[in-house]
Every structure is written in structure tokens, then in C-alpha cells.
Amino acid sequence: MRCPLCSGPVREADGRLACEVGHEVAEDDLRESTDARLAEALWMAIEALDSEAQVLGLLGRGSDNRFADDAASQAAMLPDFARRHAGHIDA
């Protein structure tokens, strides 16, 4: 769990959530920021896989493009995963 204000680790102590700096974190804010971080990470992965598929496709023109096809199919699976695990994502 990361603090929405400073990205520091959040811990639960004495019935409250707070980061090491002392920012007290509301449960709704923690959930919202965690969803946003997950969405950002997933879209970064999707973009990286798309780029890899394009590069492998360029480099492997005229030969077996199995690796490019693998990267493209993995990139195609991630938006579904993103929609299921971070409900506010539009793809």
C-alpha cells in the first residue's frame, strides 16, 4: 500500500492507516490511488508489449514471427485484465 500524497509505504496501526511520514490515509483514498496505480502499471505494460510486438515484427520480416505474435497476443489480453481489476479504466 502506497500513500496517495507521498507514495511512501502505508501501514495500519492503532486502527488507522498512515504512511511513514505521518499522512493519515482514508480507506477510500487508498483504494482510489491503488486502482490508479494499477491502471497506470497495466497500461505501461500494454504499451511496452505493443512496442515489443512492433519491433519484433519489423526485425523478423520475412521469417517466423512467433515472438512478435506472442507479444501482440499478450498485449491484447491485458486490457481485459485491466477492465476486470481496475473498474474505472476505459479501453
Ligand SMILES: [Zn+2]
Ligand atoms: Zn505520505
